[in-house]
C-alpha cells in the first residue's frame with residue numbers, strides 16, 4: 001500500500017483477545033495477543049467473554065504503546081488514523097465487548113471506526129502477503145470452512161461446510177477422547193505415528209460435510225482403534241476433502257492462485273496437500289505466516305487499512321456487531337475499480353471467465369488439442385471417432401488407499417448412473433468400456449457444444465425435464481452445471497431416434513458426483529446448482545431460470561420446486 005496509514009486493529013470473536021498496529025509505509029504488523037484457554041471442555045461463551053473483558057484493555061494498551069513509540073508525527077496527533085475491529089462473525093458476548101472497546105477508543109483518539117468482517121480478514125491477509133491478484137481462498141478455521149472467490153464487488157461463497165467448521169469438528173473428537181482444547185495441534189502430533197483406516201469422505205459439488213466422519217471417528221475410538229490411526233486418517237480424509245474442493249474451485253474459476261486462511265491452516269499436512277495439488281495443476285499456492293492464520297488482530301488491522309484508505313468507515317449507529325456476519329454480505333470497497341468489474345463469473349457450481357465460451361472448452365488446462373483437464377479427470381476427446389476417454393488420474397496429495405477408493409467408486413458410479421439415466425429417458429453418452437481399477441471410462445462423444453455456449457429456453461427446459469426424471473428414479477446428478485450439459489445432434493442415436501439427424505438434443509454428462517437419495521432436499525439442491533450455474537453463465541438468466549422450473553414441473557414433483565424456493569430463501573446464495 002502506498003499511503004502512510006497506521007491502523008489499530010482489535011480482534012475478539014472467540015478465543016483470541018488481540019490488538020495490532022499496522023503501518024502501511026513499512027508494512028510492519030505488531031500483534032499483541034492473549035489467548036483464552038478453557039480449563040475443560042470447549043470454548044464456553046461466557047468464560048470467553050470474561051476473558052475478553054479482562055484481556056482486551058491490556059492488549060490494546062500494549063499495541064497503542066508500540067504505536068506511540070514508533071510514531072514520529074506531532075505529539076498532539078493520535079498515533080493511529082483509525083480503529084478497526086472484528087464486527088463478526090463470532091460469539092455475541094465476545095463481539096459486544098470488542099465493539100464497545102473499539103467505539104470507546106475511536107472516540108477517545110478522535111479517529112474513525114472501521115468494521116471488519118473476520119472471515120474476509122482471514123482471506124485478505126493471504127492476498128496481502130502473497131501479492132496475488134484474484135486468488136481463490138480456502139478458509140479453514142474453527143467455526144468455519146469455506147471457499148471464496150471475488151466477483152462483481154463481493155466475495156462469493158463457492159462451497160462450504162454443510163455442518164460444523166473444520167476446527168470445531170476436530171476439537172469435538174479430541175474432547176471425546178479427553179484431550180484439552182484446542183484439539184487440532186494434538187491431532188497433528190498424534191497423526192505422526194498413525195496408519196490409515198477407512199473413514200467416511202463426503203464432498204457434494206463444492207460443499208462438504210464433517211458430521212459422518214466425526215461420528216465414525218468417535219465410534220472407532222470407542223471400538224478400540226488406536227487413537228493415532230484415527231488422528232492420521234481424520235487428517236487424510238478431512239484435508240483431502242478440503243483440497244479436493246479447492247481444486248474444483250480453481251478448475252471452475254479458471255484461477256491459478258490459491259491462498260489459505262484460518263487457524264487450521266497452521267496444520268502442516270493440510271498445507272502440504274494444498275501445495276502438492278497446486279503444483280500438480282500448475283497453480284501457485286500461498287499460506288501466510290502462522291501468526292496470521294489463527295485468530296489475530298494483525299489481519300484485522302491490515303484489512304482495516306485497506307478499507308480506511310477506500311473511505312469505508314463506520315458511523316456509530318452502524319457499528320453494531322453481527323454474530324452471523326457472512327463474508328458475501330460485505331460490499332468490497334477496497335479493490336480497484338478495474339478489479340471490481342472484472343474477472344470471475346461465479347456462481348455456486350459454475351464459475352468462469354465470460355470470454356471462455358469457445359468450443360471445445362480447453363480453458364481449464366490444455367494438455368493438447370484433444371485433451372481437457374477437468375476438476376477430477378483428464379478427458380481425451382475424439383469427436384471424429386465419436387469417442388471420449390475419461391481417466392481419473394491419481395491425485396498424489398491423497399493417501400493412496402483413499403485415492404484408489406475414490407477413483408474406483410466414482411468411476412463405477414458414473415458408469416452406473418449414466419446408464420440408469422438413459423433408461424429413464426435422459427440422453428447420456430453410451431458407455432463403451434469401464435475399468436474401475438484403472439479408473440478409466442470410455443463412452444460416446446455427444447453434442448456439439450456445451451450448453452453454456454448454446455443457451456436457449458428450449459434446451460434449458462429440457463434439462464429441467466431431465467433432472468426431474470433422475471429425481472423420479474431416486475438419484476441426483478450431483479453437479480449439473482452448464483458445462484456438464486452437451487447440446488446438438490446426437491452422433492449415432494439420431495437415426496434410431498427416428499429423426500433426420502438434425503433433431504436438437506440435450507445430453508447430461510459427468511455423473512461422477514451423483515448418488516442415490518430419496519431426500520427432497522437433495523433434489524432441490526441439484527436443481528439449485530443448475531440454477532446457479534445459469535446465473536453464472538447467462539447474461540439474461542431470468543427467462544432461463546423460469547424455463548428450468550417449467551420443464552421440471554412438467555415431469556417432476558411440485559414439492560421439490562417448493563423446497564428450491566426455501567433453499568434460495570436461506571440467504572447463503574447471493575445471485576446479483
Ligand SMILES: C[C@@H](O)[C@H](NC(=O)OP(=O)(O)OC[C@H]1O[C@@H](n2cnc3c(N)ncnc32)[C@H](O)[C@@H]1O)C(=O)O
Pocket residue numbers: 013014015089090091118119122140141142143144165166167168170171182183184185188262263264265266267268293294295
Ligand atoms: C469466527 C471466529 O471466532 C472463528 N475463529 C476460530 O475458529 O479460530 P481460529 O484461530 O481461526 O481457528 C482455531 C481452530 O484451529 C485449530 N487448529 C489450530 N492449530 C491446528 C493444527 N495444527 N492442526 C489442526 N487444527 C488446528 C484449533 O483446533 C481450532 O479449532 C473462525 O474464524 O471461524
Ligand SMILES: Nc1ncnc2c1ncn2[C@@H]1O[C@H](COP(=O)(O)OP(=O)(O)OP(=O)(O)O)[C@@H](O)[C@H]1O
Pocket residue numbers: 251360361372373374375376377378379381388390429443444445446447450483484486509510512
Ligand atoms: N461424452 C462426451 N462428449 C463430448 N464431450 C465430452 C464428453 N464427456 C466430456 N466431454 C467434455 O470434456 C469436459 C470434461 O469432462 P467431465 O466434465 O466429464 O470431466 P471432469 O473432470 O469431471 O470435469 P469437471 O468436474 O470439471 O466438470 C466436458 O466439460 C466436455 O466439454
Ligand SMILES: [Fe+2]
Pocket residue numbers: 118122141142262263294295
Ligand atoms: Fe478465525
